[in-house]
Amino acid sequence: MTLHPILAALKKHKAGVTLITLQIALTLAIVCNAVFIIGQRVERVHRPTGIDEQNLFLIQQAYVGAPTGDDAASIQKLDAMQRTDLATLRGLPDVEAVTAINSLPLLQSSWTGGVGLKPDQQHSTEHAAYYFGDDQLINTLGLRLVAGRNFTSSEITNRGFRGVGEPPMVIVTKALADKLFPKGDALGKTVYLDGQAIPSTIIGVVARMQIPAAGGWGDSFAWNSVLQPIRLDANYTRTAVRARPGRLDAAMREAREALFNANPMRVLENQPDIGIGIMPFSEVRARAYRADIGMAILMGVICLILLCVTAAGIVGLTSFWVGQRRKQIGIRRALGATRNDILRYFQTENLLIAGAGVVLGAILAVGLNLWMMKQFSMDRMSLLYVLVGIVALMLLGQGAVFAPARRASRVSPVEATRSV
């Protein structure tokens, strides 16, 4: 079949053809970028944090009427209160491990600082999030130590939340270790935190531990975590608890009751919006990624509507053209064209229109991505999205055109003899 008659016919419908081409192009451009956004969000949500999330829960509470923690005596008093809580929790039947901790991956409450290789370094080598905890931190969170050792209980110190000083030893994530020491010999090396002159020795390396920020500003250092053997004392504390397998709910209930029994002067009623209460890690995760999942769903809904509208548009317009050309089709059939010839005619016609649409659409898609990169500092879209989008839209076009094209192929040659 030659293309000439099709092109000649299309010229007669310039405006209609232009509109449907434009529609396909816009659809491709938007769908590609929306699917790209979905892909990114899904990828983000599925990143493993590096901790064993099952059976883990978090306690966030504030002591009422506690000292401010600004002088040595009140810090020791706060520390005693915190140690009592930790001991209380460790004694519970459904609890496996407990650690004092300042934050958790995905909790969106970060303490970050610079890690340098020299004392008094003005610009740090790497930015990292700090986790302050005790010798049970690795154990409770289920982190995997790939080199070196854990902190021992005698190495744990305590200090006020706003205390000064840096720890003599730290454990870092493998990602951070590799960035600081690309040769892979981080163990035993010295780093300097916060541009200070106090050396900290790397005594251990854990496989992976995400920082508390779940996205956005933390993306550039998402795996740079530093574990410090320090129990922070303040009138607000966080405690991570690992329940015995399958006993999460029971352990959470026991913890609340035991803590109130040990000291009723505390705020522990669940107010997750302001970081108070007891919640399983699954809730920490859900809260962190709610916006990302929502955005992915929204983009998905919009893509679905777009594709439906465009498919319906193709069906509608082709139906019209078929109706308009019944006489010509009849003549062609009378002159010996088979049903398949007619079917193929409309399919080829759609292929041409969709082809032009996706070429224009591909350019628009890349342009839109570039604009969003500039406007919203989004990542560069892989061309794979565009390629898949092109194939999908061509298939959609063929699918949409099939029903009207088949109706056209069924036009009887007798139509040629009918006038109006």
Add this chain to the structure above:
Amino acid sequence: MFAYYLDLALRSLKRNKALTGLMIVTIGFGVAASMTTWSVFRAVSGDPIPWKSSQLFVPQIDNWGPAGHGPKDTSNEPPDAMDYTDAVALMRDHRAKYQSAMYQIGAAVTPQRVGQHPITAIGEAVSSEFFPMLDVSFKYGSGWSAADDDHRAQVAVISSHLNDKAFGGGDSVGKTLSVDGHEYRVVGVLGDWHPQPQFYDVVNTGGFSEGGGNIFVPFTTAIANSMNNNGNTNCVETPKEPGFVGLQKSECVWIAFMVQLDDANAVRDYKQYLDNYAAAQQQAGRFTWAPNNRLRSLMDWLDFEHVVPSDTKISLYVALGLLLVCLVNTAGLLLAKFLRRASEIGVRRALGASRREIYTQFLIESGMVGLAGGALGLVLTGLGISGVSWVLPRDIAALAHLDVSLLITTLLVAIVATMLAGLYPTMRAAAVQPAWQLKSN
């Protein structure tokens, strides 16, 4: 004549129900997606205090100098919050009509009702001028006085929410509230005042949060009672001394600041004052760089702080893209529909209808499609707005709502957009040559 065209349009639309339905559904979905995302965008990007936002300004002082910028940062922007030294100096100098330093506090409040566990209230330490400056509305009582600021009085303004929780509601002015173990006298209970974004302290609240704004105490009292900063603290170097006092002596920034300046002269004078202040600090040797201050108006400040989440903007743009596709789609369908009636148009023209009348007839037909699409769009927008609550973060979704202005906008957008889409098809229809049409048949 209008009624006649309506009748013609109805007949024409009825002739091909599937196609008419398709156009209506297309417009409906396009408009609903746009209006739903628009309602969210409108909610988060709106002016939180429209009658006064042009008089509210946020001063920024560069107390970090070049050290505050990483090697890749070329912006030269001063920090977006203030350290204690500068905040106190600006309060003391008192050069604006109203001014307030602010920092977020998280206070443990012990309810007086027996058997209730203590609760945490998130709020702000502010100056007495905070309340008149922001036109804060009270249900009971009022803010505190400048003398209370000076004497570090233990007074508090609480939200109705906290009033319910701590006292079980009612006029609690004069009652005593136990905050972090100190006794505070309640001087005011807020009315329905919980602006979103929490424009007075976006640095610490991120703009939108459900939990904040429940307790306000004098800044000076909060400092005296060592109420720790519950918000962000940013430092270029760690404080040299420990504790809250160490933070106050450091160059770390953690305090928000807002001033009211009523006219351009006042703005100019305040800017001059800030520059003089920074110059004096430079002379004293505290700053080793030239004054680098900013004085942004409230709306500029919200924009600078990116209070509108980029996801909200992206969603709006993508939905507008969808609307555009829907319009192109409708334009194509209308074109096909109108041109198929070339012979009908030919007959009407031959019988004396002017081009103008053809225009009117077909634009009315487009408008009717738009109206029907808009009606469907309204229903879908309603569904969309109730649906965003499980798609968007809760604090933002809660702000989106359907109101009269949104209803009208939805209908207008649908009708105007569809008539725009119908413009070219109508033009083509009106251009039909009657003679040619009559001859060919």
